Amino acid sequence: MYILEIQETLKKAGYDPGPLDDIAGPQTLAAITAFQTDHGLEADGMVGPMTHQALFQDTNPVVQPGDQLTHHFNRQEFRCCCEGRFCNGFPNEMNPVLMASLEALRQTLDVPIIVTSGIRCPSRNAEVGGIPNSKHLIGHAVDCYAPGLDVYTLAAAARNHNLGVIIYEDQGFCHLEI
Ligand SMILES: [Zn+2]
Known part of the structure; x- marks a missing residue:
């Protein structure tokens, strides 16, 4: 489930993780790496704490302003x-x-x-x-x-x-x- 969340968030943020299949395949890893590069993070393809935070909290708005009611709910x-x-x-x-x-x-x-x-x-x-x-x-x-x-x-x-x-x-x- 977590991989799927990462894939969905990457996609909303404008990256291409490939099929939303909950599998950390090559396309998903490439998208994570691209995201890390764009955000000044170590581009290791691993979603550690820093990348997690950037991905789920600090990305450019992936939804309309005001639409994110809480961290997890839109x-x-x-x-x-x-x-x-x-x-x-x-x-x-x-x-x-x-x-x-x-x-x-x-x-x-x-x-x-x-x-x-x-x-x-x-x-x-x-x-x-x-x-x-x-x-x-x-x-x-x-x-x-x-x-x-x-x-x-x-x-x-x-x-x-x-x-x-x-x-x-x-x-x-x-x-x-x-
Ligand atoms: Zn109605």
């Missing part, structure tokens, strides 16, 4: 999933308190957290069977999963970060809310 990940049919994607914004907890959870677990539903407009909320006063409407809830991690482990960790949790075991995700 605003676009929380866009309403109506695909523009009912809203412009952001009838509301994600709550900063929820985002802080989600980021802390992400760092505790140290695995990616995939958002399946963040903000919802009322029409989309109704369409997916959300309750009328769903916390998704106001950015106080997120549905997510962590690949390779069962929902109970995710849920337990989320509770430790003061998040309310509803486990959707059948569908393999957790609803987290403040």
